[in-house]
Amino acid sequence: MVATSLPFVETQSPAHICPYDQACNYLEWAAKELKLDAGIVEILSHPRKVVTVSIPIKMDNGEVRVFAGHRVQHSDILGPYKGGIRYHPAVTLREVSALAMLMTWKCALLGIPYGGGKGGIPIDPKKFSVGELERISRRYISELIKDIGPSVDIPAPDMGTSAREMAWMMDTYSVNVGHSVPGVVTGKPLSIGGSLGREMATGRGVMIIVRESLKDHGISLTGVRIAIQGFGNVGGAAAELLHQAGAKIIAVSSGAGGIFAEDGLDISAVKAYAAQNRRSVVGFPTAKAISNADLLTLPCDVLIPAALENQITEENVHEIKAQFIAEAANGPVTLEANQVLEARGVTVLPDILANAGGVVVSYLEWVQGLSYLFWDEERVNKEMEYLMVQAYHKVMEEAKTRRVNLRLAAYTLGVGRVAQALTDRGLYP
Ligand SMILES: NC(=O)c1ccc[n+]([C@@H]2O[C@H](COP(=O)([O-])OP(=O)(O)OC[C@H]3O[C@@H](n4cnc5c(N)ncnc54)[C@H](O)[C@@H]3O)[C@@H](O)[C@H]2O)c1
Numbered sequence: 303m304v305a306t307s308l309p310f311v312e313t314q315s316p317a318h319i320c321p322y323d324q325a326c327n328y329l330e331w332a333a334k335e336l337k338l339d340a341g342i343v344e345i346l347s348h349p350r351k352v353v354t355v356s357i358p359i360k361m362d363n364g365e366v367r368v369f370a371g372h373r374v375q376h377s378d379i380l381g382p383y384k385g386g387i388r389y390h391p392a393v394t395l396r397e398v399s400a401l402a403m404l405m406t407w408k409c410a411l412l413g414i415p416y417g418g419g420k421g422g423i424p425i426d427p428k429k430f431s432v433g434e435l436e437r438i439s440r441r442y443i444s445e446l447i448k449d450i451g452p453s454v455d456i457p458a459p460d461m462g463t464s465a466r467e468m469a470w471m472m473d474t475y476s477v478n479v480g481h482s483v484p485g486v487v488t489g490k491p492l493s494i495g496g497s498l499g500r501e502m503a504t505g506r507g508v509m510i511i512v513r514e515s516l517k518d519h520g521i522s523l524t525g526v527r528i529a530i531q532g533f534g535n536v537g538g539a540a541a542e543l544l545h546q547a548g549a550k551i552i553a554v555s556s557g558a559g560g561i562f563a564e565d566g567l568d569i570s571a572v573k574a575y576a577a578q579n580r581r582s583v584v585g586f587p588t589a590k591a592i593s594n595a596d597l598l599t600l601p602c603d604v605l606i607p608a609a610l611e612n613q614i615t616e617e618n619v620h621e622i623k624a625q626f627i628a629e630a631a632n633g634p635v636t637l638e639a640n641q642v643l644e645a646r647g648v649t650v651l652p653d654i655l656a657n658a659g660g661v662v663v664s665y666l667e668w669v670q671g672l673s674y675l676f677w678d679e680e681r682v683n684k685e686m687e688y689l690m691v692q693a694y695h696k697v698m699e700e701a702k703t704r705r706v707n708l709r710l711a712a713y714t715l716g717v718g719r720v721a722q723a724l725t726d727r728g729l730y731p
């Protein structure tokens with residue numbers, strides 16, 4: 303086992319599976335296959351910088367509350383740290399650290415010039431007013447002014463955040479440094495240098511990877527039965543695009559539960575319903591109610607977990623009936639469950655490939671901003687599709703050459719690129 307202790311004191315993750323240990327197990331697995339030097343693995347199993355700040359905020363009722371805000375910078379060997387900021391009650395420093403590490407491998411796998419980072423605040427955004435969320439976001443980023451920047455660390459949306467928070471963060475950073483710096487975050491609104499196509503990008507990438515994998519198995523998307531856990535930025539967009547491509551979306555869910563329709567859901571109607579119901583799909587008429595746990599075990603062709611990590615574990619893996627699993631979320635399948643699924647012949651499309659469309663278009667947004675030249679949506683989608691399909695084929699080829707499953711293939715490519723760069727750069731001093 304590689305050392306998985308983080309250089310700070312931290313309470314254990316509330317989930318029984320520690321996400322950071324899980325991330326280190328994946329790294330160790332890839333390192334063994336690549337026969338990496340133990341020193342390289344030791345370096346890569348620790349984040350380069352871990353920052354936790356206090357965020358004191360005056361609530362709407364006048365009360366002062368203090369929140370913790372994390373930013374973990376895992377590696378900048380290949381370029382500036384890159385990764386989203388999550389607002390969710392289950393956020394812990396260990397979770398953010400694990401997600402930062404995943405970003406390093408994801409960017410390396412896609413061949414985009416970034417390292418990996420992640421941020422998070424353990425709050426449920428639904429329980430705060432817009433004004434409170436704005437003050438939290440602005441104070442959080444103002445505490446991180448010295449740690450981020452367009453060539454240092456570039457945040458983006460993740461669970462519980464969107465273009466709105468990115469605009470507040472970009473503005474706060476710009477005001478603090480004294481001039482406008484659009485490149486400090488990606489996933490911004492179009493009005494301040496965002497990219498066309500970014501909002502749907504992660505879902506579009508999921509659709510592309512599912513389509514390519516089905517194609518390799520001689521299956522077309524038409525009529526394929528798909529269940530999707532999570533109906534937010536990623537799950538909602540994936541549902542819409544897969545539905546448009548002819549697939550039958552039989553179930554979707556939000557945090558409080560899901561909905562199921564044997565003959566397929568009308569995704570535009572579900573979207574409209576969720577928009578009116580604080581982004582919840584619960585209670586959608588003409589569909590049956592279903593729990594988030596039962597959604598995962600529905601008989602379907604493709605299962606897309608698009609919410610939290612550790613959803614498919616040793617406990618429920620034997621009940622999973624889908625033949626394809628596309629990890630739209632980060633880390634939804636544990637290593638043990640992954641091995642059981644692979645042994646059963648289930649195709650697991652790993653997160654660092656399947657959900658990379660978001661960071662790819664973040665990269666395209668950053669490139670457009672730096673060159674002061676903005677593209678139409680068709681061009682953005684085309685460039686993203688090219689990078690995603692290219693990465694998909696590289697993973698397939700790697701899996702074939704090494705005779706390993708797709709997750710290990712994706713990891714050997716991602717980890718291998720970072721390890722090579724680390725070796726070439728050498729260790730200072
Ligand atoms: N936003 C991006 O660009 C992006 C890119 C790559 C990967 N991801 C990953 O995709 C996942 C979803 O992110 P998002 O941006 O769509 O977030 P989001 O906040 O827009 O949506 C999250 C969805 O999950 C649901 N949810 C929350 N808690 C849940 C629970 N306990 N069980 C089931 N569902 C629950 C929410 O109701 C919502 O429908 C995360 O793992 C994130 O890291 C996001």
Ligand SMILES: N[C@@H](CCC(=O)O)C(=O)O
Binds near residue numbers: 384386459660
């Ligand atoms: N949060 C997203 C997007 C990151 C980005 O665009 O920087 C992810 O996990 O990939």
